[in-house]
Amino acid sequence: MDNSYIIAIDFGTAYSGYAFSLEKIEAEIEPRLKYWGQQVALRTPKTPTCILFDEHxxxxxxxxxxxxxxFKTRGDEARKKFFFECFKMSLYGKKLNSDVTIEAANGRSMxxxxxxxxxxxxxxxxxxxxxSENAGGKQFIASDFTWVVTVPVIWDPSAKQFMREAATQAGxxxxxxxxxxxxxxxxxAASVWCKKLPADGFETENNSRVTFEQASGTQYIVVDCG
Known part of the structure; x- marks a missing residue:
């Protein structure tokens, strides 16, 4: 199996998703996305960063x-569940270790x-x-890929190490x-992507073959409006 395969996870504050490529790293990579939300009549490149656990x-x-x-559960049944949303930034500003807890919607901690x-x-x-379902029957396992997990610039080294530990425990x-x-x-990551876009505008449909990376003296600013 070619270890140049890549899966990149965007673990967002509000929404999360992933992109992947089965192309050679040296090649011009055109990542593919999984679209979410069919069960709620949507088709979005990310899904809400929400997670649900039972009472145990x-x-x-x-x-x-x-x-x-x-949201379909009511009363006592809802209060038993551990529901977390927009929980990523709960790591910001904390001294992290394996015992740090965060609070669920029912007020209980995990x-x-x-x-x-x-x-x-x-x-x-x-x-x-x-x-695997979209690769003509070829089956994949985690070790077939190089994995990329994104983190905010403002996170300190302990938060980045925390994410590395979580990724390890997740297999x-x-x-x-x-x-x-x-x-x-x-x-x-956003800046690297921008450098591949047409130099005379960020529209990917533009026919220009000259990228920002190739255009001498071109400047741009990346702003995260998440």
Whole structure:
């Protein structure tokens, strides 16, 4: 199996998703996306960063499915569930370790490492399943890929290490394969993409063959309006 295969997970504050490429790294990579939301009559490149656990802390669902299932429950049943949304920035400004907890919608707490691990595990398993279903019968496992997980620029080293640990526990990387996980800064990833766009405008449909990277003296600013 070609280890130049890539899956990149955008673990967002409000929405999350992934893109993948089965092309050679040296080639001009055109990433492919999974679209979400069919069960709620939508087709979006990301799904809400929501995760649902049962009253015993067992993972139930993620994204639109978690959001829909939780909002359909009422009263005591809803209060028993652990529902987390927009939880990524709960890591910001905290001194992180494996015992740090975050609060669910019902006011009960769960270890942050478990919440992030199960979210990444779901995205990993969904990506492998989706790619295998669309690869002409070829089956893939996590070690076939180099994985990229994006993190905010403002996160300190402990938060980045926390995400690496969550990715490891989620089975994205295994012992001896740590180099297959790349923690990428969101702004830097956006900037790399911008450099590949046409120099006379960011429209990808533009016919210009000259990119920002090739245009001498061109300047641009990346602004995250998330």
């Amino acid at each position: 802390g067992k993972f139930l669902s993620f994204g639109y499915e978690a959001q829909s299932a939780y 270890k942050a490492l478990k919440v992030f691990t199960e979210a990444l595990r779901h995205l990993k398993e969904d990506a492998l399943k989706f790619i 994205i990387v295994t012992a001896g394969k740590e180099d297959r996980l790349v923690i990428a800064l969101e702004a830097e």
